[in-house]
Amino acid sequence: MTSENATPSSAAPEPAFADPRAADAAAPVVPAARGLSEAEARDRFAQGLGNAMPSSTGRSFWRIMQANLFTLFNGVVGGCFILLLVLGYWQDALFGVFVIANVLIGVGQEFRAKLTLSRLAVLNAPNATVLRDGAPTSIPIARIVMDDVLVLGAGDQVAADAVVIEAHGLEVDESLLTGEADAINAPVDRELLSGSTVVGGRGLARVIRVGANSYAAKITAEAKQFSLVNSELRQALARVITWISWLLVPVGLIAINGQMQALGGWAVAIETGAWREASVGAIAGLIAMIPQGLVFMTSVSLAVGAVKLSQKQVLVQELAAVEGLARVDILCLDKTGTLTEGQLVLDEVEPVGRALAASDPDLPASGLDWRLALAAVGADPQANATAAALREPYPGAGTPEPVARIDFSSHRKWSALQLDDARAAGTWVIGAPDIVLADSASAELTADTLGRTTALAEAGRRVLVLARTEHPLAPVDDGVQPALPAQLAPIAIVSFREKVRDDAPETLRFFAEQGVELCVISGDDPRTVAAVAREAGVAFDGEAMDARKLPDDPAALDEVMAHTRVFGRVVPEQKKQMVLSLQRLGRTVAMTGDGVNDALALKYADMGIAMGSGSAATRAVARLVLLDGQFSRLPRILAEGRQVIANVERLAKLFLSKTTYAVMFAVVFGVLLWEFPLLPRQFSVTDGLTIGLPAIVFALLTNTRVYRPGFLTRAARFCVPKGLTVGVVLISVVGWARFTGDYSLAQIQTAATITLTLTALWVLVTLARPFTWLTALIVAGSYVGLAVVLFAPPAVEFLQFEMPDARLAAVAIGASLVGNLVIEIFHRRVPS
Numbered sequence: 001m002t003s004e005n006a007t008p009s010s011a012a013p014e015p016a017f018a019d020p021r022a023a024d025a026a027a028p029v030v031p032a033a034r035g036l037s038e039a040e041a042r043d044r045f046a047q048g049l050g051n052a053m054p055s056s057t058g059r060s061f062w063r064i065m066q067a068n069l070f071t072l073f074n075g076v077v078g079g080c081f082i083l084l085l086v087l088g089y090w091q092d093a094l095f096g097v098f099v100i101a102n103v104l105i106g107v108g109q110e111f112r113a114k115l116t117l118s119r120l121a122v123l124n125a126p127n128a129t130v131l132r133d134g135a136p137t138s139i140p141i142a143r144i145v146m147d148d149v150l151v152l153g154a155g156d157q158v159a160a161d162a163v164v165i166e167a168h169g170l171e172v173d174e175s176l177l178t179g180e181a182d183a184i185n186a187p188v189d190r191e192l193l194s195g196s197t198v199v200g201g202r203g204l205a206r207v208i209r210v211g212a213n214s215y216a217a218k219i220t221a222e223a224k225q226f227s228l229v230n231s232e233l234r235q236a237l238a239r240v241i242t243w244i245s246w247l248l249v250p251v252g253l254i255a256i257n258g259q260m261q262a263l264g265g266w267a268v269a270i271e272t273g274a275w276r277e278a279s280v281g282a283i284a285g286l287i288a289m290i291p292q293g294l295v296f297m298t299s300v301s302l303a304v305g306a307v308k309l310s311q312k313q314v315l316v317q318e319l320a321a322v323e324g325l326a327r328v329d330i331l332c333l334d335k336t337g338t339l340t341e342g343q344l345v346l347d348e349v350e351p352v353g354r355a356l357a358a359s360d361p362d363l364p365a366s367g368l369d370w371r372l373a374l375a376a377v378g379a380d381p382q383a384n385a386t387a388a389a390l391r392e393p394y395p396g397a398g399t400p401e402p403v404a405r406i407d408f409s410s411h412r413k414w415s416a417l418q419l420d421d422a423r424a425a426g427t428w429v430i431g432a433p434d435i436v437l438a439d440s441a442s443a444e445l446t447a448d449t450l451g452r453t454t455a456l457a458e459a460g461r462r463v464l465v466l467a468r469t470e471h472p473l474a475p476v477d478d479g480v481q482p483a484l485p486a487q488l489a490p491i492a493i494v495s496f497r498e499k500v501r502d503d504a505p506e507t508l509r510f511f512a513e514q515g516v517e518l519c520v521i522s523g524d525d526p527r528t529v530a531a532v533a534r535e536a537g538v539a540f541d542g543e544a545m546d547a548r549k550l551p552d553d554p555a556a557l558d559e560v561m562a563h564t565r566v567f568g569r570v571v572p573e574q575k576k577q578m579v580l581s582l583q584r585l586g587r588t589v590a591m592t593g594d595g596v597n598d599a600l601a602l603k604y605a606d607m608g609i610a611m612g613s614g615s616a617a618t619r620a621v622a623r624l625v626l627l628d629g630q631f632s633r634l635p636r637i638l639a640e641g642r643q644v645i646a647n648v649e650r651l652a653k654l655f656l657s658k659t660t661y662a663v664m665f666a667v668v669f670g671v672l673l674w675e676f677p678l679l680p681r682q683f684s685v686t687d688g689l690t691i692g693l694p695a696i697v698f699a700l701l702t703n704t705r706v707y708r709p710g711f712l713t714r715a716a717r718f719c720v721p722k723g724l725t726v727g728v729v730l731i732s733v734v735g736w737a738r739f740t741g742d743y744s745l746a747q748i749q750t751a752a753t754i755t756l757t758l759t760a761l762w763v764l765v766t767l768a769r770p771f772t773w774l775t776a777l778i779v780a781g782s783y784v785g786l787a788v789v790l791f792a793p794p795a796v797e798f799l800q801f802e803m804p805d806a807r808l809a810a811v812a813i814g815a816s817l818v819g820n821l822v823i824e825i826f827h828r829r830v831p832s
Contacts, residue, residue: 035131035149044145051144051160051210061111068107074099076248077290080283084680087276101296128159131204148207154382158196161214162205164188169201169407171384185409200384200408231320232327233298233648236712244289244659251289251666256282258670283680289662294655298648301699305640312636313612313628321623323648324607325634326641326707328590330582331511332601335522335529337594337611338631339536340498344389347461347497349374352449352490370466370491372424375399376417384408386462387415387430389496400424404473406482416485418473426468427485430494433465435484440467442489449490460531461495498532503632505537510635512539514706519565519582520544521575523597526568533566544568550578557581575601593618594629609634646703649711650767653718654691654698657763660723661730668731675745677734677752682799686753689785690760694778698767701774721826722766726759729819733812737804746802750790751812753801757786758816759823766827 036044044050081096127138129151136151141159144150150162152170164170170186174196186192192205194214209215259278260266266275302323306316316322333339351370376399377383378390387408400421408415414431429436433453440446453463467488476482508518520533526544533540547570551557554577561581570578575591579601582589591598591605594614602608603621610622611629619625626633669676678686708714733755737748761782768775789795790803804812 034134036145036147037133041132041143041145041148044147045143049146049210050142051207051214052142064107064111065103068103074103076245077287080287084280084283087279089276089280089680101299129156144207144210146207146210150205150207152198152205153202154198154200154384156198158192158194158198158205160194160207160211161209162192162207164190164192164203164205167201167203169382169409170198170203171200171408172196173199173385200387201382231323232709232711233323233645234320236652236715237295237298239712240291240656240659241295244291244663247289247663248286251663251670252282252286254670255286255666255676256670258282258673259676261673262675280680282676286666287680287683289659289666291652291655291659294651297651297655297695297699300696301644301648301651304700305644309624309633309637309640312633313626313630314633314637315612315625315627317623317625321607322637323641323644324623325590325609325637326645327588327709328516328607330517330519330587330589332519332521332579332582332589332591332605333538334591334593334595334598335520335524335532336498337614338501338592339504339520339532340500342594343499344385344462344496345499346389346393347495348493350452350493350495352445352465352492368425368468369423370428370468372399372421373417373419373428373466373468374430374492374494376402376419376424376428377415377430380405380407382407386464386496390494406473406476412481412484414484416473416482426470427473428466428468428491429485429488430464430466433463433490433493436465436467436488437490439484439486440488440490445490449493453493456493456495458527460525460528461497462528464494464496465490466492466494497535498528500532500535501631503630505535507631507634508537511638512537514638517565517587519567521567521570521578521591521601523570524568526566529568530566538566540565547571547574550574554581554584558584561585572597572600576604579605592631642705642707643701643703645707645711646705647699647701649715650698651695652711652715654695654763654767656715656719657723657726658687658691658760660719661727661760664724664727665730668727674734674738677730677748678756679749679800682749682753682801685789685795685799686757686760689757689782689789690764693785694764694768694782697774697778717830721830722763722823725819725822725826726756726763729759729815730755733815736811737808741805741808743804743808744802746800747804747808750801751804751808753799754786754790754809755812755816758813759819761786762820762823766823 078096078099081099084090085096128141128144129136129138130144131137131149131151132139144160148160149165150159152158158172164186165188167186167188167190172184172186172192174184174193186201186203191208194209256278259282260275263275263278264272302320305322309316309322336342371394374390375394377387378394379399380387383391400419400423402417403420404418406416408431412431413435414429416427416429418427419425433450437446437449449465453465456463468491469485469488471485471487473485474483511518518538520529520538522529526546530544533544544566545560545564545568547567550560550567557577558581561578562585567578575598579589579591583604583606588607589605590607590609591601592609592611593599593602594611595618598610598614599618599621602610602618607624608622609624609626610618612619612625612627613629624637665676730752734748734752737743737751743751761779764782765779768779771779789799790801795801803809
């Protein structure tokens with residue numbers, strides 16, 4: 001069954017590839033009644049002519065490990081870690097935990113997603129029925145071979161590219177491949193594409209392309225190329241690490257030279273073995289410069305967000321995808337399977353006629369019940385998707401059995417049945433209005449009916465007309481097209497619509513309220529797309545644009561994409577180009593979809609979101625997969641992304657403040673030829689109290705702040721003045737201790753630890769506002785932690801502390817208080 005506004009194609013899509021064996025695909029090389037023998041099938045499979053599809057769902061485990069292990073950050077921090085272990089200073093190598101944890105989190109999360117996708121791919125790989133030795137045989141789709149004869153019926157998936165060699169009302173749905181929701185007729189000699197679904201009739205088809213040579217495999221080849229999520233967090237952190245890496249060499253030379261000179265010079269240090277202590281001091285200065293905790297905590301934030309989303313049936317393919325949706329400012333939506341559930345539902349039945357019986361306004365004057373006729377249409381076991389939509393509103397129980405029937409054909413655009421039940425006796429025809437009513441018995445009723453059906457079609461409805469005649473159905477001869485019964489009178493207008501997801505309007509309204517624009521991109525008829533978009537709540541003026549009219553020139557396309565928001569008849573390559581156009585216009589694009597035709601667009605979008613019920617290829621390239629297909633999951637993803645970005649920005653301000661004063665320490669102490677005033681283990685403890693432990697909580701706090709671009713600029717405005725203040729305070733205390741008293745290196749290191757912790761903790765205080773009971777508890781705990789490490793004997797021994805006298809302790813505390821005041825003034829005066 002089809003509508004008057006459907007545009008079925010009688011020819012296969014032009015293939016984007018050539019296959020020499022398909023040069024004469026219409027000429028069967030295998031008898032349809034027999035198919036291949038088991039021996040022939042085994043021989044073809046052994047020759048590599050089987051239907052095994054490339055099953056890659058992302059990077060291999062080794063490539064995942066390489067990407068997460070061999071980074072600049074891991075190289076610098078890992079090198080220092082190994083050097084300290086070789087020198088025997090394992091106590092000062094605590095920072096190496098960050099390298100290991102960061103790698104494990106990244107590898108574990110991506111590999112988990114890979115395994116989940118692999119399981120999904122297996123679950124969505126059904127068997128197929130083929131003729132083997134003349135008998136229907138069910139086999140795994142991977143065992144299909146070239147020239148196999150597929151046995152196709154309603155509900156079957158076409159498992160390999162094939163050409164029809166026998167058809168009985170065969171209709172297929174290619175929406176996963178093309179986005180076109182209307183079923184198409186599949187007569188003999190028509191090519192069927194792998195991934196299509198049979199929605200009506202039955203038939204046989206000979207396989208002409210298998211495996212990687214199939215249409216679905218070709219169209220997804222580009223989509224399978226691995227690429228990373230466009231992540232502002234990752235790019236900003238990478239930029240910071242790059243800047244610091246450029247500084248490491250000159251600052252490292254200054255630091256190591258300063259430490260050697262402080263121990264008596266290079267010659268003396270090497271001769272006495274003091275170079276080991278100098279190396280430890282230099283490493284302490286270098287490691288302090290690198291915000292390894294920021295990289296780690298960012299991974300933790302993203303991983304926690306991914307775990308929370310997985311509990312909501314959202315699969316995160318890559319950690320950085322958690323923050324992606326929070327940056328999106330335009331959401332592109334596929335219609336079929338995304339906004340809609342991918343099935344038709346009955347919209348309305350409008351009885352036709354000037355004289356309706358007063359006793360029942362739904363019945364014609366004759367008293368015959370057209371509802372029984374609709375129930376009989378829907379009860380047909382070979383009913384296509386449109387006819388099947390009649391089953392729920394018109395159940396088949398008690399429906400009279402037709403005495404004659406003509407199955408629906410997309411070529412004829414009508415079907416018919418004859419009933420002899422007194423309640424609905426006569427011949428009933430249902431189909432495209434202009435065809436069914438071409439020779440109607442009532443010109444006036446026909447004109448009114450066609451006017452109404454045209455209006456419904458223009459509103460995006462799929463429209464049929466139910467007509468009746470007293471003439472019986474003529475016998476149908478094989479090979480002869482049946483004739484439309486004469487003297488048909490219109491009885492009812494039957495309209496259908498695609499079922500919009502129940503959660504779509506509320507979800508789209510949420511995004512509109514959040515300032516995210518909506519753009520609907522579909523391969524279906526523009527009128528249908530417009531109707532669905534309006535029903536789902538997409539606000540737009542005018543009609544949907546037919547993508548066949550889109551310009552090829554990128555600049556002209558950009559002009560269209562700047563203003564138009566609903567498109568129909570879009571082919572897969574156009575979807576990709578439309579996404580790229582929006583990106584050229586400066587937009588951050590999210591794309592949802594479920595079909596192979598969406599795969600390229602999902603890959604190139606800043607955030608690709610696939611439905612779990614969609615094709616395996618689409619799920620493989622998407623950044624996020626809605627496993628249960630619930631559209632309403634998207635607001636939760638947005639909330640998680642916002643929380644991650646806002647919390648990581650707060651962490652960045654904390655960690656980069658430390659980087660600022662660490663660079664200052666390494667340069668100043670190296671130039672002044674002073675011994676570095678902190679051991680790596682002491683710096684690790686200071687980090688833990690002022691940054692590390694608080695960061696664990698700060699990374700997971702609820703934060704709904706709307707995303708603002710330029711996070712690295714804001715972080716720099718915050719951390720530079722505060723980091724310089726901390727650096728000046730510490731250098732002043734160390735200088736005072738060196739020149740005004742006879743203090744040991746251990747006493748200076750202890751005073752430096754007190755000064756650094758107290759001053760850096762005020763940076764934490766400014767970021768913890770507004771205080772909650774949790775953030776207040778964390779800040780108070782950090783101050784208590786300082787007291788513990790200063791006075792608990794095991795900590796004092798491990799950290800090699802030696803408590804300074806009252807005068808140096810007072811200087812350290814007093815200088816810290818002055819530093820706190822300066823930090824507070826900067827915080828209030830300099831916006832960040």
